[in-house]
Amino acid sequence: MAIVKVIEVIAGSEKSFDDAVRNALAEASKSVKNIQSIYVKEMKAQVKDNKITSFGVNANISFIVDKQSM
DSSP: OOOEEEEEEEEEESSOHHHHHHHHHHHHTTTOOSEEEEEEEEEEEEEETTEEEEEEEEEEEEEEOOGGGO
16 A cells, blocks of 8 residues: 655746646655656736736645655
């Protein structure tokens, strides 16, 4: 049986929502191993002068806990 933990991550990008999700994964992977999935809960775009200036996501990242670290 595997133990799975979920963390919530907020990330952004000036390029796209896809890039914001990739940034969330990149940041989480600096301190978390065995990442299995990302569930994007919310997406938000900032607008200035009728143009999107940044993209943001709020995501849950699931990972398997290493039994040796328990």
